[in-house]
Amino acid sequence: MEKIFESREKRELTKKFESMKSIGDVENLAEYEAKNWIEKSRRLEYEKKKAKEQAKVFDELDEDVFVSEDTKKAKDYNLRYSGADLTGLTVQHDIRDIKEGTTILTLKDSSLRNAQDDVLESSEVVSLEKSREFIENRKRKKVYNGMLF
Known part of the structure; x- marks a missing residue:
């Protein structure tokens, strides 16, 4: 049974390779390869x-x-957005905390129960404040020296 499968596979391979040109069939191998590469x-x-x-x-x-x-209208609206649209908004940070240049301010998360005005905050400044607070808390902690009292 195995010999039948082997002979069938050999026959299929020979059929496959008969249609291909071998290196000996090509007259000028370098020219043939260059032509194929260019094509x-x-x-x-x-x-x-x-x-x-x-x-x-x-x-x-x-x-x-x-x-x-709606998206097209929003794009048009963004082109017409001005400083007058910022009335009623407050900035959470001190002006000294905000760096010069471009600073992105986003609306601060607030609950619906607190009907306060919208507050703008900078994520960079918030992360700096959190890191400063963390460092201060670390300094205040007492170092464990192995004694219970």
Whole structure:
């Protein structure tokens, strides 16, 4: 039974390799390899170019199809956003704590029960304050020296 499977596999392999050219069949091997390499590189370059064009077309379609009217209105609103929209908001931090340059302020989490004004805070400043507090707490802790009292 095994010999039948081996002979069948051998027959399939010989059929497969009969259609291929061997090194001896090619007259000028270097020219053949160079020609194949050039064709392959041109084909790959063409495929990359086509893929970029397709990606660009799909991106444009995605923008048209998946961007809702609300999102478009929000983009328009962001363009018209001004300092007058910040009235009634307070900043939690002291001006000295905020670094020069661009600082992103976000709305501070608050519960719905506390109907206070909206407060803006910087996540960087909050993390610095927490680290300072941690360091101070570490300094205040007494060091365990092995004695119970």
